[in-house]
Amino acid sequence: xxxxxxxxxxxxxxxxxxxxxxxxxxxxxxxxxxxxxxxxxxxxxxxxxxxxxxxxxxxxxxxxxxxxxxxxxxxxxxxxxxxxxxxxxxxxxxxxxxxxxxxxxxxxxxxxxxxxxxxxxxxxxxxxxxxxxxxxxxxxxxxxxxxxxxxxxxxxxxxxxxxxxxxxxxxxxxxxxxxxxxxxxxxxxxxxxxxxxxxxxxxxxxxxxxxxxxxxxxxxxxxxxxxxxxxxxxxxxxxxxxxxxxxxx
Amino acid sequence: xxxxxxxxxxxxxxxxxxxxxxxxxxxxxxxxxxxxxxxxxxxxxxxxxxxxxxxxxxxxxxxxxxxxxxxxxxxxxxxxxxxxxxxxxxxxxxxxxxxxxxxxxxxxxxxxxxxxxxxxxxxxxxxxxxxxxxxxxxxxxxxxxxxxx
Numbered sequence: 001x002x003x004x005x006x007x008x009x010x011x012x013x014x015x016x017x018x019x020x021x022x023x024x025x026x027x028x029x030x031x032x033x034x035x036x037x038x039x040x041x042x043x044x045x046x047x048x049x050x051x052x053x054x055x056x057x058x059x060x061x062x063x064x065x066x067x068x069x070x071x072x073x074x075x076x077x078x079x080x081x082x083x084x085x086x087x088x089x090x091x092x093x094x095x096x097x098x099x100x101x102x103x104x105x106x107x108x109x110x111x112x113x114x115x116x117x118x119x120x121x122x123x124x125x126x127x128x129x130x131x132x133x134x135x136x137x138x139x140x141x142x143x144x145x146x147x148x149x150x151x152x153x154x155x156x157x158x159x160x161x162x163x164x165x166x167x168x169x170x171x172x173x174x175x176x177x178x179x180x181x182x183x184x185x186x187x188x189x190x191x192x193x194x195x196x197x198x199x200x201x202x203x204x205x206x207x208x209x210x211x212x213x214x215x216x217x218x219x220x221x222x223x224x225x226x227x228x229x230x231x232x233x234x235x236x237x238x239x240x241x242x243x244x245x246x247x248x249x
Numbered sequence: 250x251x252x253x254x255x256x257x258x259x260x261x262x263x264x265x266x267x268x269x270x271x272x273x274x275x276x277x278x279x280x281x282x283x284x285x286x287x288x289x290x291x292x293x294x295x296x297x298x299x300x301x302x303x304x305x306x307x308x309x310x311x312x313x314x315x316x317x318x319x320x321x322x323x324x325x326x327x328x329x330x331x332x333x334x335x336x337x338x339x340x341x342x343x344x345x346x347x348x349x350x351x352x353x354x355x356x357x358x359x360x361x362x363x364x365x366x367x368x369x370x371x372x373x374x375x376x377x378x379x380x381x382x383x384x385x386x387x388x389x390x391x392x393x394x395x396x397x398x
Contacts, residue, residue, distance in 0.1 A: 008320060008330055009355035043380055044354055055351055057313040064313075084317050087333050088300070089348040089358070090273055090308035091340035227341060236340040242365065 002030050002075055005082040013041035027058055028071035030081060045083075055085045091236070099165035101246060102158055107143035108211040111177070115204040119197060127200050128185035134178030138171055144178075163247045166235040173210075173218020177203045220244030251387035252278075252288040252331065252357050252373050259390045261293050262361055263368035266336030270366040272305040273298060275335035277319050278357060279328045288331050288357060294319055308347075309335050332357030334371075339364055342372040344383045352376040357386055 001021045006014050014020050015038075022037060024030040031052070035042035047053050058065045059082040065073045075081070111130060118126035130144075137144030152158040184199030210216045223243035225233040238247040254262075258278075265274045276295035282288055296315050300308040311333065323330050333356055337343075342362040344352070352358065354376050362369040373386040 007316075009353040012355060055353060059313075082317070084313035085353055086313045087275075087311040087316060087353070087356075088309065088351045089275075089333075089335060089345070090300075091337040091345055091347075229341070229343075238339075241339070 001077055003080050004030065004034055005080070007083055007085050009085065010041060010044055010083065013044065014038050023077075024075070026071065026075060027060065027065055027073045027081070028052075030075060031058070031071075031083075055088065057084045057086050058082070059084060097165070097167055098162045099167050099170065100160050100162045101165075102153075102161040103143050103146055103149045104170055105161075105211055106149040106152060106158065107137075107145045107174070108207040110145040110148055111207045112204050112211065115181075115200050115207075119200065124185065124188040124193070124196055127181060127196070128188070131178050131181035131185050134174050134181060138175035138178055141167070141171055143170075144174065165238055165247045168235050169219035169222035169244075170216065172222040172233075173216050176218040176221065177206065214246040216244045250286070250375065250384070251389060252290065252359075253389050253391045254278075254290045254359075255393045256390050257393045258290050258293050259371065261295075262334050262359065262371065265293075265295050265334075266338075266361040266363040266368050267366050269298065269336060269338075270363050271338045273300075273307070273309040273336050273338060275309040275311055275333060277311075277316075278331045278334055278359060279319070279323045279326075280331045281328060282331070290331060291328055293334070330356070332359060332373075332375075334359035334361065336361045336363045336368075342370050344374050349376075349380075349383060352380075352383070354378070354380075358383070359388070 001023050003019050004022050005019050006017065011018060020034065020037070022030045022034040024033045031045060035045055045053060045056055052071065060068060060073055060075065060079050065071065111134070114130050115127060118124065118130070133144040137146070143149065149158065153160070180199050181203045184196045184203070187193070187199065188196035206217050220243050222233055222235070223237055226235055237243045241247045262276070265276060268274065274295070275298055276293055278290050279292040279294055280288060280290040296311050296319070298305050298309045299312045300310040320330055337360055340362065342360040344358060344360060348358065356375070358374045359371055360374065361371040371388065373388040374383040375386050377384050
């Protein structure tokens with residue numbers, strides 16, 4: 001019989017006992033025996049596949065079994081076991097992904113250029129095409145004018161500016177812009193060009209704020225929705241970054 | 250299911266989260282369990298974040314040796330480790346899927362949301378008996394009082 005010390009949070013499952021007895025030739029055998037004696041303890045020691053949960057640390061006579069032979073460490077009856085949890089957690093398994101901000105900025109510049117050109121040439125159709133490309137880009141999860149960026153990169157005029165970031169808010173921002181621009185195109189179609197140009201100006205202005213001031217209003221809205229637990233909006237800004245601002249890298 | 254947290258300790262926990270920012274800060278809640286299961290925090294014990302790599306902005310880990318020492322100290326003082334507090338930098342005071350996977354029963358998990366190095370709110374959670382989710386625990390910040398045990 002080995003004596004096993006139970007940590008406070010697991011004592012409710014061992015009738016409140018701080019130390020209990022269990023037997024077996026190895027550490028894992030003793031833990032299995034223990035789980036057999038106290039069935040309600042089992043799910044807290046072993047996961048669904050029967051493996052020890054990651055927080056379960058076992059010490060044999062004050063030595064961590066990871067420095068011995070792990071779960072297979074042999075025991076004799078006088079050995080004393082301790083189960084000591086290592087406590088871990090954190091704000092989520094999400095991890096940041098590389099996002100090329102140069103591609104985003106090129107996209108914004110092209111959008112602004114085309115929308116201004118549409119206004120100057122009084123060509124609502126051009127604005128409608130930009131709207132369609134922005135929506136299509138959002139569906140595909142890439143900037144609408146990424147092709148132009150790739151062309152510029154090949155000529156060496158532009159260098160990538162890759163930062164650890166969340167791609168989703170940028171995708172959402174483009175979707176938002178595409179939707180506003182689509183409503184503008186609808187306004188043109190319904191014979192309200194003033195409303196059409198006003199909405200076009202809003203999209204161009206927001207792209208400008210993003211391009212020149214580094215503030216992504218669409219991303220900001222994304223993070224606010226995540227904060228209020230709106231389904232589908234789960235990402236948090238990179239640590240140390242104000243929502244919607246460029247990550248510090 | 251309620252935990253009483255004296256204001257002085259609530260402030261200590263916030264300060265710890267703020268000073269650890271942009272990493273996660275963590276520590277233990279020591280206290281007593283009164284009749285009816287009411288929990289009362291008597292002391293906080295900040296502990297180093299032992300997560301091994303660069304991900305300490307998203308993770309914390311309390312070393313088993315630190316925990317064992319804390320458990321022995323608490324027992325000598327007639328206290329119990331009621332739970333763990335940790336901060337979520339730029340992330341809501343909600344337990345994550347990772348928190349759930351690693352959670353122990355019984356413990357109160359007090360999570361403090363810290364935005365741009367300023368504590369925003371703290372909420373308390375406990376693992377449901379079926380391990381499938383967290384249940385929110387009432388968190389009441391109470392006026393400070395003389396230490397009693």
